[in-house]
Amino acid sequence: MRFMFKTDYEDDIKLFPHSGYIVTYGVLLALLLIAPHVLSSYLMSQLVFVCIYAIVGVALLILTGFTGQASLGHAAFLAIGAYTAAYLQKYNVPFPVYFLAAGLLTGIIGAMVGFPALRLTGIYLVIATISFALIVEEILARWESVTHGNEGMRVKALSLLGVTVPRDSPTFYYLCLAVLVLTIVGTLNLLRSPTGRAFVAIRDSETAARSMGVNVALYKVKSFAISAAITGFAGVLFAHKLSFISPEMFTLQLSIEFIIVILIGGTFSLHGAVLGAIFIVMIDPFLTYLKDDMPGIIAGIAAAFGAGTTTAGNIQANVAAFASLNGLKGAIYGIIIVLFVLFEPLGLYGRWLKIKLFFQLFPLYKRATFKRQKIYVKSERNR
Amino acid sequence: MSYFRAENLSLHFGGLKAVDAVSFAVEKGEILSIIGPNGAGKSSIFNLISRIYRPTSGRIFFEDQDITEEAPYDIAKLGIARTFQNIELFENATVLSNLLVGRHRHSTTQLWQELLFLPSVRANEKVHRRRVEQVIEFLDLEPYRDKLISGLPYGVRKVIELARALCSEPKLILLDEPSSGLNVEETDDMSFWIRDLKNELGVTVLMVEHDMSLVNRVSDRVIALNYGRVLAMGSPAEVQQHPDVVAAYLGA
Numbered sequence: 001m002r003f004m005f006k007t008d009y010e011d012d013i014k015l016f017p018h019s020g021y022i023v024t025y026g027v028l029l030a031l032l033l034i035a036p037h038v039l040s041s042y043l044m045s046q047l048v049f050v051c052i053y054a055i056v057g058v059a060l061l062i063l064t065g066f067t068g069q070a071s072l073g074h075a076a077f078l079a080i081g082a083y084t085a086a087y088l089q090k091y092n093v094p095f096p097v098y099f100l101a102a103g104l105l106t107g108i109i110g111a112m113v114g115f116p117a118l119r120l121t122g123i124y125l126v127i128a129t130i131s132f133a134l135i136v137e138e139i140l141a142r143w144e145s146v147t148h149g150n151e152g153m154r155v156k157a158l159s160l161l162g163v164t165v166p167r168d169s170p171t172f173y174y175l176c177l178a179v180l181v182l183t184i185v186g187t188l189n190l191l192r193s194p195t196g197r198a199f200v201a202i203r204d205s206e207t208a209a210r211s212m213g214v215n216v217a218l219y220k221v222k223s224f225a226i227s228a229a230i231t232g233f234a235g236v237l238f239a240h241k242l243s244f245i246s247p248e249m250f251t252l253q254l255s256i257e258f259i260i261v262i263l264i265g266g267t268f269s270l271h272g273a274v275l276g277a278i279f280i281v282m283i284d285p286f287l288t289y290l291k292d293d294m295p296g297i298i299a300g301i302a303a304a305f306g307a308g309t310t311t312a313g314n315i316q317a318n319v320a321a322f323a324s325l326n327g328l329k330g331a332i333y334g335i336i337i338v339l340f341v342l343f344e345p346l347g348l349y350g351r352w353l354k355i356k357l358f359f360q361l362f363p364l365y366k367r368a369t370f371k372r373q374k375i376y377v378k379s380e381r382n383r
Numbered sequence: 384m385s386y387f388r389a390e391n392l393s394l395h396f397g398g399l400k401a402v403d404a405v406s407f408a409v410e411k412g413e414i415l416s417i418i419g420p421n422g423a424g425k426s427s428i429f430n431l432i433s434r435i436y437r438p439t440s441g442r443i444f445f446e447d448q449d450i451t452e453e454a455p456y457d458i459a460k461l462g463i464a465r466t467f468q469n470i471e472l473f474e475n476a477t478v479l480s481n482l483l484v485g486r487h488r489h490s491t492t493q494l495w496q497e498l499l500f501l502p503s504v505r506a507n508e509k510v511h512r513r514r515v516e517q518v519i520e521f522l523d524l525e526p527y528r529d530k531l532i533s534g535l536p537y538g539v540r541k542v543i544e545l546a547r548a549l550c551s552e553p554k555l556i557l558l559d560e561p562s563s564g565l566n567v568e569e570t571d572d573m574s575f576w577i578r579d580l581k582n583e584l585g586v587t588v589l590m591v592e593h594d595m596s597l598v599n600r601v602s603d604r605v606i607a608l609n610y611g612r613v614l615a616m617g618s619p620a621e622v623q624q625h626p627d628v629v630a631a632y633l634g635a
Contacts, residue, residue: 009512012479013505186498193497193504194483194490194511197476201484204473211433211471212551213459213488222494268475 015188032177036170044173045241049281050274051176052237057261057273058183059230064259065267066191067223068203069117072255073129076136077228079250080106081235086153086245087146095158103232110228114221133255140247152246155239167241176237183230184270190226199223253330260333264340266347275348287329295320385444386411386587387555392441394427394611401427403611404441409555414581414588416598418622419608420631425591426468427611429557432589433458433465445555460488464553466544468560468591470537478527478535478543482518485550486511518549521584522576538569545576549584556580558590562597570597577601595623607631 004011004018016022036044056074063069081102088098113132120128140147147153157166165171190196198219201209210216239245257280265276299316307315322328344351358365385408394402402424409415417425430436432443434455443451445461453461464485473481489511492504519525522542527535532543541564548556561577562570574597580586592598598605598619605622607614615625622628 009509009516012512013508189500189504190494190497193492193500193508194487195494195497197480197484198487200476200480201473201487204475205471207435208467208471208473209484210435210455211459211465211467212484212547213456214484215454215456226494 013192015185029181033174036173041168044170045168046281046285048167048173048176048237048241050277051173051180052234052241053258053261053277053281054274055176055180055183055234055237056231056258057265057277058180058187058270059227059234060258060262061267061270061273062187062190062199062230063223063227065262065272066196066203067199067220069220069223070122070126071129071227072126072252072259073113073133073136074227074231074258075250075252075254076133077106077110077231078235078238078254079136079140079245079247080109081232082155082239082245082250083140083147083153083235084232085236085239086155089156095160099233099236102236103229106232106235107225107229110231111221111225113228114224117224118217118220130252130255133250133252137247137250140250147247150247152244155243155245157243158240167243172240176241179233179237183233187270195219195222256333260337262347263337264347266349268346269349271349271352272347275352279348283332287332291323294323385409386446387589388444389428389432390442390444392428392431392443393439394424394431394436395439400611402431402438405608405611405613406441407606407613407616409587409589412581412585412587413603414577414590414601416590416592416602416605416619417608418592418595418598418605419614422610423608423631424611425608426559428608429465429559429589429591432463432557459551459553462552462554463557464548464551464555465557466541466548466559466561468563470540470544472532472540472544472547474533475531477529477531478524479515479529481532481543482515482547482550483511485547486514488551489514514552515550518546521549521579522546537564538566541565541569541573542576545573549580549586553586555587555589558588558592560591560593562592562594570594573597574600 002018002020006012011017016025035047039047056078059077060071060074063071084102084105085098088101093101113129117125117128141150143149144151157164158172159165160171160175163171165175191199198209198214201212201214202216202219202223206216209219242249261276261280262272263276264279265272265274295316298319299312302315303309303312340347346353387409388406389408390406392402392405393400405424405428407415417428419425427436431438434453438451441451442449445463448461450458450461473484476484490507492501492507496504519528522545524539524542524546527539527543532540535543541561545558545561558577561573565573577588577590578601580588588601590598590602602619604617605619606616607622607625607628609627609631614627614631615622617625
């Protein structure tokens with residue numbers, strides 16, 4: 001176990017508290033940089049989605065994890081970013097310009113959503129953001145002169161400095177990775193400065209934050225704006241990756257997926273956004289695999305236990321029918337959320353920290369180290 | 384002109400007069416305690432000063448400036464800090480970041496500077512940290528710097544709340560029952576600190592308190608309230624012997 005001897009205030013400000021961090025993240029970055037030369041094109045494509053989901057995850061963490069304002073409307077912010085890119089691209093606006101414009105526009109809309117949300121908390125805020133997402137979805141479907149309605153919009157490959165960057169090229173992956181890294185660094189910077197602390201203060205006690213001089217309304221709006229702007233940036237990348245966007249891609253289900261990203265990753269650290277993004281992107285191929293192979297496997301097991309060919313065939317057909325039921329994916333998402341909230345509220349990153357601590361303390365780890373105290377919800381005073 | 388003044392301050396909830404035409408003044412550098420039975424309106428006065436409630440009528444002046452209409456977050460910027468009766472700390476943050484929030488009114492950096500963490504932000508952070516360390520030293524909080532609030536005992540939290548208020552370098556500090564829930568030793572420490580606040584830091588203290596021994600030890604003047612009205616005002620001994628006060632506490 002490492003003991004840190006702090007000798008300077010700088011030690012508490014540094015992004016990498018000690019050399020171990022530099023090595024770990026250096027190796028991780030090196031692996032990510034050589035990934036395109038090693039991984040198959042399918043996995044590379046998944047990795048790009050991990051980057052995009054992680055960017056949205058970080059955005060949502062700022063709003064939900066650190067400011068304590070739940071949002072089920074981030075699919076709408078993503079859509080606004082994506083459509084801004086697609087629309088401006090039609091008029092041959094260069095990539096850097098529409099990339100920034102998408103972030104700016106989404107940020108402004110985020111701030112506008114933030115204002116009515118000032119008086120709402122908890123479940124009511126969730127409902128308000130859902131309504132916002134539904135309104136945006138409807139606008140995208142109806143405002144045909146701009147969005148082409150349900151026909152959707154085709155997005156051309158992006159061109160950067162005169163070079164065309166196809167959506168499955170390593171360059172596009174590097175671009176997504178760069179945006180993710182910049183987002184994470186920017187967010188970490190924010191969190192170690194007064195604004196980030198004000199966000200956390202608002203999450204934990206609005207009354208106390210106010211009496212310490214934090215303009216709660218202003219900071220909530222700021223949080224909404226920053227979160228939305230980052231999601232807008234992600235939207236541009238999302239549009240380019242899919243090369244075609246239509247309103248039904250930005251449904252409530254997508255917003256729920258973003259919530260799952262942070263819930264499963266862990267809401268208290270930016271690591272959570274990345275881990276959650278890996279989880280959510282990888283669950284799809286896993287479910288497809290289950291759907292294709294599970295019936296055969298179960299029938300095989302049944303046969304091994306002495307079931308006749310007809311029975312095994314019946315079992316296979318039944319399991320296959322179950323696996324292709326509509327809405328099964330939603331149900332699985334729901335079960336995952338419930339299980340995580342019940343058994344691992346700190347998410348994957350929390351689990352990782354516990355495992356790490358187990359080895360650090362090795363023979364001395366106590367089971368009760370992370371036993372949760374019973375916490376009673378503070379009555380909502382002065383509201 | 385007094386340093387801090389409340390004039391005919393009233394707060395009515397429907398027919399209930401929580402605070403009824405209360406007037407008092409605090410001189411610069413004194414410790415003024417407000418006492419009174421439960422429901423006398425003591426905490427309501429604090430909530431009126433820190434603008435959590437809007438007064439039904441009356442005015443509040445601080446340093447000859449009318450602060451009755453100020454926004455709640457501007458009260459802190461004027462130099463009035465407070466603690467809460469039922470601790471209001473930022474539970475899932477470290478002691479250090481709790482105290483740094485106390486520095487919020489002194490932060491001058493812009494959002495874009497913070498996103499890039501420019502050298503100016505870094506320099507500011509170190510200044511904030513230095514001030515916080517002074518408060519940590521003043522209140523003996525060194526062992527707790529990196530601990531999460533949620534894991535700390537009640538007595539320590541109470542001190543951290545005082546520390547957070549001090550980090551904002553207030554001119555006037557409102558202490559809402561600083562000794563509630565503390566044991567005898569902790570109450571002793573608290574009384575020394577409150578005196579030190581006045582003597583070493585030159586902070587004016589307005590305090591709501593039930594523990595009469597603490598009130599006697601630290602206060603320069605005492606105001607007794609009951610049913611939202613001022614019963615008596617004066618030195619601790621005078622107020623405690625006032626017949627109305629005796630009646631309010633013991634029954635007539």
